[in-house]
Amino acid sequence: MRPSWSKWSPITTSPSRITASSSTGCAQIVRNEGTMKDRLLELLRAALQEALRNGSLRTLNPPPVILERPRDPAHGDFSTNLAMLLAGAEKKSPRAVAEILLRHLGEKNSGIIERTQVAGPGFINFTVRRDVWMQEFRRKALAGTLCATANLGQGRKIQVEFVSANPTGPLHVGHGRGAAVGDVLANILKKVGWDVFREYYINDTGKQIETLGRSTYLRYLELLGRSVEFPPDCYQGDYIVEIAREIRNRHGDGLADKPESEVVPFFAKFTADWILEGIRKDLENFGVSFDCWFSEASLHARGEVEQALEEIRKKGLAYEQDGALWVKSSDLGDEKDRVAVRQGGETTYYAADIAYLRDKYRRGFERIIDIWGADHHGYVPRVNAAVQAFDHPPESFHVLLVQLVTLRRGREVISMSTRSGTFVELAEVVREVGTDAARFFFLTRRCDSPLDFDLELAKQKSADNPVFYVQYAHARVCSILRTAAERGLLRQGGETVSASRVEEMLAQQPQELFGVLPGGAEVDLAGLEEAEEVGLVKEILAYPDLVEGSGETLEPHRLTCYLQEVAGLFHGYYNRTRVVSEDPGKTACRLFLVTGILQILRDGLALLGVSAPRSM
RNA sequence: GCGCCUGUAGCUCAGUUGGAUAGAGCAACGGACUUCUAAUCCGUGGGUCGCGGGUUCGAUUCCUGCCAGGCGCGCCA
Numbered sequence: 001m002r003p004s005w006s007k008w009s010p011i012t013t014s015p016s017r018i019t020a021s022s023s024t025g026c027a028q029i030v031r032n033e034g035t036m037k038d039r040l041l042e043l044l045r046a047a048l049q050e051a052l053r054n055g056s057l058r059t060l061n062p063p064p065v066i067l068e069r070p071r072d073p074a075h076g077d078f079s080t081n082l083a084m085l086l087a088g089a090e091k092k093s094p095r096a097v098a099e100i101l102l103r104h105l106g107e108k109n110s111g112i113i114e115r116t117q118v119a120g121p122g123f124i125n126f127t128v129r130r131d132v133w134m135q136e137f138r139r140k141a142l143a144g145t146l147c148a149t150a151n152l153g154q155g156r157k158i159q160v161e162f163v164s165a166n167p168t169g170p171l172h173v174g175h176g177r178g179a180a181v182g183d184v185l186a187n188i189l190k191k192v193g194w195d196v197f198r199e200y201y202i203n204d205t206g207k208q209i210e211t212l213g214r215s216t217y218l219r220y221l222e223l224l225g226r227s228v229e230f231p232p233d234c235y236q237g238d239y240i241v242e243i244a245r246e247i248r249n250r251h252g253d254g255l256a257d258k259p260e261s262e263v264v265p266f267f268a269k270f271t272a273d274w275i276l277e278g279i280r281k282d283l284e285n286f287g288v289s290f291d292c293w294f295s296e297a298s299l300h301a302r303g304e305v306e307q308a309l310e311e312i313r314k315k316g317l318a319y320e321q322d323g324a325l326w327v328k329s330s331d332l333g334d335e336k337d338r339v340a341v342r343q344g345g346e347t348t349y350y351a352a353d354i355a356y357l358r359d360k361y362r363r364g365f366e367r368i369i370d371i372w373g374a375d376h377h378g379y380v381p382r383v384n385a386a387v388q389a390f391d392h393p394p395e396s397f398h399v400l401l402v403q404l405v406t407l408r409r410g411r412e413v414i415s416m417s418t419r420s421g422t423f424v425e426l427a428e429v430v431r432e433v434g435t436d437a438a439r440f441f442f443l444t445r446r447c448d449s450p451l452d453f454d455l456e457l458a459k460q461k462s463a464d465n466p467v468f469y470v471q472y473a474h475a476r477v478c479s480i481l482r483t484a485a486e487r488g489l490l491r492q493g494g495e496t497v498s499a500s501r502v503e504e505m506l507a508q509q510p511q512e513l514f515g516v517l518p519g520g521a522e523v524d525l526a527g528l529e530e531a532e533e534v535g536l537v538k539e540i541l542a543y544p545d546l547v548e549g550s551g552e553t554l555e556p557h558r559l560t561c562y563l564q565e566v567a568g569l570f571h572g573y574y575n576r577t578r579v580v581s582e583d584p585g586k587t588a589c590r591l592f593l594v595t596g597i598l599q600i601l602r603d604g605l606a607l608l609g610v611s612a613p614r615s616m
Numbered sequence: 617g618c619g620c621c622u623g624u625a626g627c628u629c630a631g632u633u634g635g636a637u638a639g640a641g642c643a644a645c646g647g648a649c650u651u652c653u654a655a656u657c658c659g660u661g662g663g664u665c666g667c668g669g670g671u672u673c674g675a676u677u678c679c680u681g682c683c684a685g686g687c688g689c690g691c692c693a
Contacts, residue, residue: 068632068635069632070632070635070636071631071632071635071636071638071639072636072637074636075636079635079636081634081635081674084635084673084674087673088672088673093673094673119636120635120636120674121635121636121673121674122673123635123636166693168693203693206693207692207693208692208693211693322691323691324691325691326691335618335619335689338691339690339691340691341691342691343691344691346691348691348692348693349692349693373687374620374621374686374687374688375687375688376688377619377620377621377687377688378619378620378687378688378689379688380620381619381620401620401621403621403622403686403687404686404687444628444629444630445628445629445630446629446630448621448622449621449622449629450621450622450686452628452629454628457642460655461655462655462656464641464642465655466641468655469641469655469656471655472653472655472656473656475653475655476652476653476656477652479652479653480652480653481652482652483652484652486652542632545632546632549632549633552633553633557630558630558632561629561630561631561640564630564640564641565640568640568641571656571657572656572657572658574652574653574656574657575648575654575656575657575658576657576658578651578652579652580652581652594652615653616653616655
């Protein structure tokens with residue numbers, strides 16, 4: 001069940017590209033000719049047009065032309081199923097249609113194709129000339145656009161709301177997964193051209209906050225030696241006792257003498273603020289920050305809840321029954337109607353959520369993404385109903401449900417339960433394995449899939465640990481460039497680049513390394529002739545596509561998979577091939593290659609919010 | 617009972633929006649450091665894609681019915 005973004009992400013024929021400079025974090029639009037795939041698509045479309053024009057093909061509504069990268073390298077660099085899609089309407093065999101297309105392609109062949117073949121049931125496979133791949137690689141590398149993606153968002157506003165844990169206790173690992181997914185997805189969306197806004201919704205009002213206040217209040221009384229009965233529906237965690245102690249330190253013992261109803265609101269606010277501050281720090285420590293911490297209480301204070309309900313009522317989508325106000329969500333895809341205002345006048349959380357959703361759209365977001373724990377999935381239909389109630393297109397709102405995390409230490413599973421208070425805090429995990437490993441691990445699986453998080457593995461410094469594997473690849477490239485510098489191979493304006501300068505470039509301007517490599521802008525990449533080297537170049541050039549795909553499908557895990565693949569290809573290459581060798585020509589183009597890999601690893605890790613160590 | 621998610625190698629999981637002979641890592645076994653980092657690499661074996669139907673040129677992918685596991689089904693939050 002993937003989100004349909006086609007309506008929202010128009011692919012223009014010559015999309016402008018974006019580069020995000022990781023040092024400043026600001027994106028700038030850079031024009032260039034697009035990817036190899038784009039160029040091939042153009043050729044193919046032209047061939048189809050020509051065949052239709054001269055009557056070789058007669059289909060009235062030709063399907064969109066799609067190119068994909070075949071799994072099997074024997075099938076070339078790209079393949080299309082166009083002939084098979086046309087075959088039905090043409091009343092010809094797919095292979096015959098393929099031949100017709102190829103004939104027209106031949107006339108338009110602009111010298112980028114090495115070989116075409118019709119294969120299998122009617123695929124057309126294309127192999128792009130090696131020197132064209134190399135030119136492409138060199139051009140993009142020197143222009144600094146290896147990591148540039150298409151501008152899919154075109155500056156439109158999108159909001160990603162995530163974590164949004166209630167301020168009634170510290171964040172646990174499950175929240176951590178949501179935090180990583182939301183943060184990285186936001187990074188990716190920004191990279192592909194959306195104007196991204198990160199938001200955390202705080203449920204800072206209602207019965208639960210009152211219960212929270214009472215919990216601290218009772219612990220406070222206990223600290224004063226009063227015997228109280230601590231009810232089971234109050235928050236049991238030790239942190240409540242600590243906060244009670246803090247209140248006593250700051251405000252003394254006098255609060256015990258005032259009536260409960262008078263002081264509980266104070267306890268509630270203090271406790272919620274305190275916990276929220278802890279959450280904020282934990283997230284900051286985890287590399288996650290928000291553009292806005294949105295308070296539910298502020299919605300109520302501004303009267304937005306009433307306004308939203310009024311609007312719903314005016315649309316005839318609400319009714320009163322048994323003294324309560326009901327929303328006709330069942331008319332809008334929910335399985336039943338839901339109460340917004342309870343008998344007695346209290347609003348439900350649903351009412352606030354309706355108002356919050358309305359507020360988001362009123363702030364001008366064209367797309368809204370909510371990231372929730374999978375245990376809230378039952379809530380999706382009623383919020384979707386609200387989207388429709390306010391006449392917004394259903395595709396403009398998307399909930400990403402993140403499945404549970406199971407923590408383990410090797411074989412041993414660490415059982416968790418919120419009820420008994422035995423959940424493991426995110427902060428503990430981060431302290432134990434570090435931010436890098438935690439973030440990476442949370443993104444190694446699809447959101448849909450439950451995640452096994454092995455603390456032992458996350459700490460391991462070996463190839464088994466995907467984080468280290470990818471980071472190590474980066475460190476190794478740095479080491480190669482360091483060696484090149486020591487041998488005096490890196491030059492700028494006739495001068496040898498100093499070791500410290502190289503270190504600086506590795507740290508801050510990896511892009512500029514291309515400018516100091518042997519051969520400079522005229523470097524001849526014809527020496528990259530091993531299948532492995534050509535494969536690496538293609539893999540590098542596939543990066544923008546990968547990032548765009550991640551953004552379109554809202555699947556950030558693709559990035560971790562891809563980086564592991566790139567790292568794997570590089571490690572294999574490294575072990576077989578000497579980069580800095582006695583052969584100046586080979587040395588030059590191999591240095592160019594690994595510098596390209598460096599850009600990709602750097603950019604990908606930056607998107608993940610994972611560090612790229614220069615030595616390990 | 618109803619709804620959502622999941623089911624792919626012994627284990628943990630990918631699988632390019634429906635493509636061609638389904639991949640990777642771990643685990644097992646055997647190899648590679650006088651070299652730019654062995655935190656790495658190379659080789660070997662391993663499959664009824666939960667099961668049955670359907671849609672079509674073509675299904676791990678879409679639809680449907682079962683089976684198994686997880687989660688959720690309040691005028692709770």
